[in-house]
Amino acid sequence: MENILEVKNLCKRYEGFELKNINIELPKGMIMGLIGENGAGKTTTIKSILNTINIDDGEVKIFGLEMQKNEKQIKEQIGVVLDESFLSEYLNAVDVNKIMKNIYKNWDEKQYFKYIDEFKLPKNKILKDFSSGMKMKLKITTALSHNPKLLILDEPTSGLDPIARNDILDIFQEFIKNGEKSILVSSHITSDLEHIADYITFINNGEIILAKTREELLEDFGIVKCTKEEFEKIDKKDYIKYKKNKYEYSILVENKFEFKKKYDIEIIDKPTIEDIMLIYIKGER
DSSP states (O other), X not given: OOEXXXXXXXXXXXXXXXXXXXXXXXXXXOEEEEEOOTTSXXXXXXXXXXXXXXXXXXXXEETTEXXXXXXXXXXXXXXXXXXXXXXXXXXXXXXXXXXXXXXXXXOOHHHHHHHHHHTTOOSSSOGGGSOHHHHHHHHHHHHHTTOOSEEEEESTTTTOOHHHHHHHHHHHHHHTTTSSOEEEEEOSOHHHHHHHOSEEEEEETTXXXXXXXHHIIIIIOEEEEXXXXXXXXXXXXXXXXXXXXXXXXXXXXXXXXXXXXXSOOOOEEOOOHHHHXXXXXXXXX
């Protein structure tokens, strides 16, 4: 499967924080979700990929081209949504269209206003008077309206109500449908990623600690609830981490089917991505 994005041994050092040897492969036609706590390194990873901050080591290739050598050519073909807006608060949606069609060769004015109407965004109201949800919808509209091949999105559904979030997720799935386009999306709303992501990459303290397909995480992983006596009989190599609760232990296992064969434990809960993330971060080894 051909990769649309390849990140190899990416490192970025700040005082008190380091992004360490980040490796990512995102194939065509796929959505990858980046998860992790605030401050874990998700946004730094995205900015490093986009070359908006200088990396210390490593390599980023998009469409098979090195980002640092081919930035202008690559950015013509990617749509980006970041937390901070690059647009003046005193522009309106019509002004944004005028600016963007002078920046992108492939800017699609018809498509842009189609999304504006679909999202019920006002055309003549200045951005300063937009709600946070309206601003996010405008950013997504702008990212989609120059026919990009790759979307790189940092918290794109933040601030949106559940119905608007669902509409956006449908648009993302439609975007990749032809098998030629991909999305890299960072989100703390892990339930959104459970609906749309093909791959999940989990960053913690500047390192990737887990990279799996969504199916592997949701179908193979399991959470075992057991007593202290049952826990003490379980070999450490058969679980990832555990959390000690008031009355029981919660144990995260990577292969619930193998675990069930080995131990006399009938019920193994199916975890959410959030469950897995919480035990990885808060659990003990």
